[in-house]
Amino acid sequence: MAVSAFDLFSIGIGPSSSHTVGPMRAALMFVEGLRAAGRLDEVARVRAELFGSLGATGHGHGSDKAVLLGLEGERPEDVDTDTVPDRVAAIRAAGRLRLLGAHDIAFTEDDDLVMHRRKSLPLHPNGMTFAAWTASGDELAHRTYYSVGGGFVLDENSTDGPVISADTTPVPYPFRTAADLLRHCEDDGKTIAEVMLANELVWRTQAEVRSGLLGIWQVMQDCVTRGCEREGVLPGGLKVPRRAHALHAKLAAEDGAGDPLYVMDWVSLYALAVNEENASGGRVVTAPTNGAAGIIPAVLHYYTRFLSVATDDGVVDFLLTAAAIGVVLKETGSISGAEVGCQGEVGSACAMAAAGLTAVLGGTVAQVENAAEIGLEHHLGLTCDPVGGLVQIPCIERNAVGSTKAINASRMALRGDGTHVVHLDKVIKTMRETGADMHTKYKETARGGLALNVIEC
Ligand code: SF4
Numbered sequence: 202m203a204v205s206a207f208d209l210f211s212i213g214i215g216p217s218s219s220h221t222v223g224p225m226r227a228a229l230m231f232v233e234g235l236r237a238a239g240r241l242d243e244v245a246r247v248r249a250e251l252f253g254s255l256g257a258t259g260h261g262h263g264s265d266k267a268v269l270l271g272l273e274g275e276r277p278e279d280v281d282t283d284t285v286p287d288r289v290a291a292i293r294a295a296g297r298l299r300l301l302g303a304h305d306i307a308f309t310e311d312d313d314l315v316m317h318r319r320k321s322l323p324l325h326p327n328g329m330t331f332a333a334w335t336a337s338g339d340e341l342a343h344r345t346y347y348s349v350g351g352g353f354v355l356d357e358n359s360t361d362g363p364v365i366s367a368d369t370t371p372v373p374y375p376f377r378t379a380a381d382l383l384r385h386c387e388d389d390g391k392t393i394a395e396v397m398l399a400n401e402l403v404w405r406t407q408a409e410v411r412s413g414l415l416g417i418w419q420v421m422q423d424c425v426t427r428g429c430e431r432e433g434v435l436p437g438g439l440k441v442p443r444r445a446h447a448l449h450a451k452l453a454a455e456d457g458a459g460d461p462l463y464v465m466d467w468v469s470l471y472a473l474a475v476n477e478e479n480a481s482g483g484r485v486v487t488a489p490t491n492g493a494a495g496i497i498p499a500v501l502h503y504y505t506r507f508l509s510v511a512t513d514d515g516v517v518d519f520l521l522t523a524a525a526i527g528v529v530l531k532e533t534g535s536i537s538g539a540e541v542g543c544q545g546e547v548g549s550a551c552a553m554a555a556a557g558l559t560a561v562l563g564g565t566v567a568q569v570e571n572a573a574e575i576g577l578e579h580h581l582g583l584t585c586d587p588v589g590g591l592v593q594i595p596c597i598e599r600n601a602v603g604s605t606k607a608i609n610a611s612r613m614a615l616r617g618d619g620t621h622v623v624h625l626d627k628v629i630k631t632m633r634e635t636g637a638d639m640h641t642k643y644k645e646t647a648r649g650g651l652a653l654n655v656i657e658c
Pocket residue numbers: 492493537538539542543544546547584585586587592593595596599645
């Protein structure tokens with residue numbers, strides 16, 4: 202399967218790519234399937250069931266709201282995030298849904314949107330089923346989907362078998378592993394960004410790739426701006442205060458003279474701003490997940506605001522390089538906290554950002570791979586234990602720490618010559634195996650770690 206940079210960097214809605222974006226897409230796929238089969242007008246009842254991690258932490262992650270909006274035809278990339286609370290409240294108050302905005306049915310949330318806290322489906326921790334019936338009780342459709350991380354949805358009933366995407370477009374440089382990727386670079390004398398760009402050109406022109414990636418970058422910048430403007434407490438009941446606004450005011454009032462790490466405070470700020478926006482259900486770029494959405498924007502802000510070499514071309518190369526590493530992580534590891542813990546989310550984002558930064562600071566292909574390897578290696582074993590099932594504690598700070606780690610990983614790689622003992626592929630394999638050994642309570646179920654030891658008030 203060919204994965205594009207635009208699959209890994211998709212514009213979505215917080216707080217979670219796997220628990221919000223994925224369920225919204227799955228619900229939409231289900232009702233679009235009914236419409237394609239010409240059965241939408243016959244539907245009198247729809248029932249959605251969420252299993253595993255989705256069932257356990259879905260309320261905190263907004264999965265319930267995402268399903269309602271997806272059934273009404275909304276897409277994560279263009280749903281108006283400011284109107285979501287009112288839309289959902291209106292559905293609940295009326296007890297009615299407008300499927301794809303066109304077909305009105307009664308909807309009883311207690312019966313028709315079921316969160317199974319202790320039941321799972323076989324293929325992945327984030328399973329969902331959707332069913333629809335006529336007024337006389339005849340079943341019109343029944344489908345099973347899995348939200349496998351980063352907003353990707355796997356359709357168990359696909360005619361091609363359970364696949365994430367049917368995109369089998371041949372690309373000039375097919376790769377699954379870092380070794381494949383480096384071999385292409387070596388054989389054709391290309392950078393990682395050039396290899397990734399050559400693949401992207403099977404879907405879009407070079408101008409479209411450039412403008413699309415700069416558009417993604419603009420959404421990241423808008424997200425940071427909004428995060429720095431908004432004050433108050435994050436939704437969900439933990440009463441976590443937003444910190445980015447006050448930190449921004451403080452940093453803007455200082456000149457940083459005499460503090461060599463002043464810039465790092467800005468990097469933390471950028472990440473906090475994105476992840477506070479994400480936690481409040483705002484517009485974010487999934488990079489490669491929502492939980493870890495702050496790291497790539499924070500490191501890109503560091504590049505563009507503090508390094509004199511920064512250019513728009515550099516931003517494009519950064520994102521292409523990060524995406525290539527993301528493809529390898531997704532194809533051979535995992536970017537899903539529910540599957541392998543936070544090492545797959547924040548660890549992956551750190552590796553991608555470290556690689557992107559190293560590339561645009563003139564690193565060789567070997568140094569880029571080394572930076573990604575350092576970024577991931579030092580997140581191995583990291584569990585996912587969101588307090589209250591909300592993407593707030595530890596997620597928001599973890600992105601700030603992951604961002605500074607990415608810069609450190611890049612600097613370490615750039616100070617070396619690219620030779621190192623542990624190859625990125627080995628670290629990804631280790632992440633996958635560590636994730637398989639990890640107890641379920643540490644994989645986005647909010648039943649272990651901090652989630653257990655921090656009392657919700
Ligand atoms: S702990 Fe990590 S993996 Fe879990 S929800 Fe938070 S950011 Fe995502």
